[in-house]
Amino acid sequence: MKLHDLKPAPGSHTARTRVGRGIAAGKGKTAGRGTKGQKARAGGSIPPWFEGGQTPLHMRIPKLRGFKNRFKVDYEVVNVGAIAAAAERGAFEGGEMPGAASKPKKAAPVTVNQELLRAVGLVRTIKKPLKILGDGELATALFVVADAFTKTAIAKIEGAGGTISILEVPTEELVALGTDGSPREAREPRTAAGRLAAGKRVDARAARATDAAEKASEAEAASTAKAAKPPKASKSQATAEVADTPAAEAPVDATDDAGGAADTDSTVAESSTRGDAPGDTDAAADTDTDSADDENA
Numbered sequence: 531m532k533l534h535d536l537k538p539a540p541g542s543h544t545a546r547t548r549v550g551r552g553i554a555a556g557k558g559k560t561a562g563r564g565t566k567g568q569k570a571r572a573g574g575s576i577p578p579w580f581e582g583g584q585t586p587l588h589m590r591i592p593k594l595r596g597f598k599n600r601f602k603v604d605y606e607v608v609n610v611g612a613i614a615a616a617a618e619r620g621a622f623e624g625g626e627m628p629g630a631a632s633k634p635k636k637a638a639p640v641t642v643n644q645e646l647l648r649a650v651g652l653v654r655t656i657k658k659p660l661k662i663l664g665d666g667e668l669a670t671a672l673f674v675v676a677d678a679f680t681k682t683a684i685a686k687i688e689g690a691g692g693t694i695s696i697l698e699v700p701t702e703e704l705v706a707l708g709t710d711g712s713p714r715e716a717r718e719p720r721t722a723a724g725r726l727a728a729g730k731r732v733d734a735r736a737a738r739a740t741d742a743a744e745k746a747s748e749a750e751a752a753s754t755a756k757a758a759k760p761p762k763a764s765k766s767q768a769t770a771e772v773a774d775t776p777a778a779e780a781p782v783d784a785t786d787d788a789g790g791a792a793d794t795d796s797t798v799a800e801s802s803t804r805g806d807a808p809g810d811t812d813a814a815a816d817t818d819t820d821s822a823d824d825e826n827a
Contacts, residue, residue: 605678606658608647610686611666617642618670621650639671639692659697668692 549561563570579586616622622640644660647653653660662674664682671691679687679694687694719725 604658605661606644606653606655607661607663608652609663609665610668610683612652613642613647613662613672613674614666614668614670616647616650616652617672622646622672639673641673641675643675662687662694 547557548555549557550559552558560570568574568576579588581587617640622642644653644656647660648656659677661678662676662680662683664680664684664686668686668690672687673693673695674687675695675697677697679696684694716728719728
């Protein structure tokens with residue numbers, strides 16, 4: 531046996547039928563599509579929902595309108611009047627109150643639950659929660675166990691001398707019967723690999739606890755330092771202080787400027803009174819000094 535001798539099993543591979551290649555080929559001319567019509571054309575397929583042109587079924591049915599609550603609880607409902615009628619017929623049997631320590635002097639009220647109501651035909655299934663409604667009258671003392679009650683039903687059952695019990699789904703973990711609720715001790719690993727893995731898990735938990743304690747201490751130190759730091763002045767207060775500082779020195783400078791201006795104005799006024807300009811006065815003084823020096827010489 532060689533590689534070029536390998537062949538597929540007979541019948542496992544069939545050649546593709548090539549249509550429209552002449553009459554002699556067996557699938558020529560109409561290529562197996564018959565004569566004319568929509569199905570004989572290229573691309574003339576008919577979708578599954580097509581109904582010959584009439585309005586399809588998915589368009590004839592009405593649209594789903596309104597709001598549907600996905601979280602609605604679907605109850606099996608029974609009225610108080612129906613339970614009273616069944617009790618009068620003797621459908622329920624009396625018994626002792628559940629949890630009673632001693633035998634009571636008088637007969638305990640009749641117990642009614644979902645299983646009994648289903649047995650007498652008032653409830654169809656026990657897969658749905660049971661709700662007791664308050665329609666009808668009740669004169670028999672009953673012990674009714676259900677998932678929900680209306681206020682009217684509770685008033686009528688208790689008014690007739692009966693009691694109710696609401697079945698509740700626990701929202702937290704409960705302690706198992708026969709245990710004290712303490713966590714069970716972990717079983718010691720029997721192999722070296724198991725002991726090594728257990729040691730690593732213990733080290734990892736200890737490291738996480740240490741990191742959490744360090745982060746908590748750092749956060750506490752930061753909060754303490756922030757509380758001890760003096761409060762920073764607000765932007766408005768800083769602006770007010772900057773504005774007040776030059777305002778105190780401004781009157782002195784203004785006074786000096788005013789005095790200098792007054793002196794200049796008085797000098798100019800005297801010069802104008804004499805009719806001489808300030809430059810002419812200086813030139814006249816220089817001329818008198820030169821003449822005095824010549825006479826001395």
